[in-house]
Amino acid sequence: xxxxxxxxxxxxxxxxxxxxxxxxxxxxxxxxxxxxxxxxxxxxxxxxxxxxxxxxxxxxxxxxxxxxxxxxxxxxxxxxxxxxxxxxxxxxxxxxxxxxxxxxxxxxxxxxxxxxxxxxxxxxxxxxxxxxxxxxxxxxxxxxxxxxxxxxxxxxxxxxxxxxxxxxxxxxxxxxxxxxxxxxxxxxxxxxxxxxxxxxxxxxxxxxxxxxxxxxxxxxxxxxxxxxxxxxxxxxxxxxxxxxxxxxxxxxxxxxxxxxxxxxxxxxxxxxxxxxxxxxxxxxxxxxxxxxxxxxxxxxxxxxxxxxxxxxxxxxxxxxxxxxxxxxxxxxxxxxxxxxxxxxxxxxxxxxxxxxxxxxxxxxxxxxxxxxxxx
Numbered sequence: 278x279x280x281x282x283x284x285x286x287x288x289x290x291x292x293x294x295x296x297x298x299x300x301x302x303x304x305x306x307x308x309x310x311x312x313x314x315x316x317x318x319x320x321x322x323x324x325x326x327x328x329x330x331x332x333x334x335x336x337x338x339x340x341x342x343x344x345x346x347x348x349x350x351x352x353x354x355x356x357x358x359x360x361x362x363x364x365x366x367x368x369x370x371x372x373x374x375x376x377x378x379x380x381x382x383x384x385x386x387x388x389x390x391x392x393x394x395x396x397x398x399x400x401x402x403x404x405x406x407x408x409x410x411x412x413x414x415x416x417x418x419x420x421x422x423x424x425x426x427x428x429x430x431x432x433x434x435x436x437x438x439x440x441x442x443x444x445x446x447x448x449x450x451x452x453x454x455x456x457x458x459x460x461x462x463x464x465x466x467x468x469x470x471x472x473x474x475x476x477x478x479x480x481x482x483x484x485x486x487x488x489x490x491x492x493x494x495x496x497x498x499x500x501x502x503x504x505x506x507x508x509x510x511x512x513x514x515x516x517x518x519x520x521x522x523x524x525x526x527x528x529x530x531x532x533x534x535x536x537x538x539x540x541x542x543x544x545x546x547x548x549x550x551x552x553x554x555x556x557x558x559x560x561x562x563x564x565x566x567x568x569x570x571x572x573x574x575x576x577x578x579x580x581x582x583x584x585x586x587x588x589x590x591x592x593x594x595x596x597x598x599x600x601x602x603x604x605x606x607x608x609x610x611x612x613x614x615x616x617x618x619x620x621x622x623x624x625x626x627x628x629x630x631x632x633x634x635x636x637x638x639x640x641x642x643x644x645x646x647x648x649x650x651x652x
Contacts, residue, residue: 305637306335308630309613313338317626318598318617320349320495324532325638326610329540332642334532341496343506343620354483354494354529355614356512358595361528362452363562364484364538365471367406367572369459371558372474378462381406381561381571385454388461389429392454395436402458404441405451406571411437412450419518428519429457445569449515449525456524468522478551479541481534487511487521488529495616497597512597512618526596532612539603539610563591563605581628583635585643586611598627602635607643611635 309323320338324331334351341347357364373379379388381403386393392400397412404410413435422428432450439446456467463470468486476484488494491509499506511517513526521527537548542563546554554562562571569575573591576582581594582602586609592602598617603610613634617627 304641305634306333308634308637309335310337312626312630312633315626317630318615318624319619320353321598321613321615322349322351322353322355322532323614323634324536324610324612325642326536326539326612327642328608331533331536333638340494340616341506341508341619343496343499347496349495350493352483352493352531352533353614354488354509354531355599355616356495356497356507356595356597357528357530357599357614358513358526358597359449360530360535360593360595360599360601361524361526363572363593364530364535365467365475365486365528366452366455366459366524367562368475368554369463369467369471370402370406370455371554371562371571373459373462375555375558379458385458388458389433389454391430391433394434397437397441400441402455403571405448405455407569408445408447408451409442409569410448410451411439411441411443411446412448412454413438414446414448414450415515416450417514419514422518425519425522428453428515428523452525453515453519453523456522459524466522467524468527471528475538475553476534478553479537479548481530481537484528484530484534484538486527486529494529495614496619497616498618498622499620506620532614535601535612535614536610539601539612542603543605543608543610563589581631581635583632583639585636585639594631596622600631604639604643607639609639609642611638 309321319342320340322336325333336349336351338349340349340353382401385400400410418428418431432453459467488509494509497507497512511521511527516523516526541548545556545559565575570591574593576590586604587606589606590604594600598615601612617624
């Protein structure tokens, strides 16, 4: 009987190909469960993909602990925070490159003339994408701006922290600017352009800015100046001031939708007959430039990818406790979505957990490249 069940699993998996949970996969999931039990974060959804299959996926803990408790579910929607940068913004920019509407080395002032104030006239789109523009990492625009246009104007008025191209400095301001470039070049706001050209074609039905329904959303911070627990609205203060839509933050999604996006990247821009990016664009995005890919963190730049992923791996993290890592060499996708800022942001235990989870996932699945069950 056991042999029959095994043979059915082996024969049917290539057809259906999702949600395989093995005892070995429990090693990776045990890392997340232990972290939740020890209070690293209230809850999480963890997913490991091998090739085009989900080989492990599980929900742990609570999506909300105050003002009431709500269990975490597999389809919980998370505030992705800075995962917005590669998934919505950088991908949208590269679509425009694919269409011949801009070049990576175009100066920003070609599209936003007022951006050239205070020595910023030579900054290029490539430098924004790779965080080498010299722009400040963050400014509290939300304290004196109350609209999208006011924040963009404030970005145009800032001075450089470093000379452009001189060094790497992770910058939200650079991606705010990129989101505005998408709007100007395409004629559509970033949320509309990304929906029409990325999320809808891929079938990422639970990926959006400004979710209409909050019932499925994981809670984030108890925000003193909003006087409430933030649920289903962007956690990032500057993105909130911009109406929830910005190039640096504001995107919401699920583990399943992120896996779809990762499949598109692993398949060099195409998923189930829908082409989002050219193979050339995907290769350009994932080739290290100044220790940072076009929109993606590299293995050397981040400490959240663990120790075992290949040098070709790339990914990104989000302040709210989210992360995704893609290893094209092993065909691995490693997704960990947590609500670590709920109810307070004073919690950094998730950083080590990300690396431990990535190690456990890679340790189990990276060596199975030639196994028929995982191919």
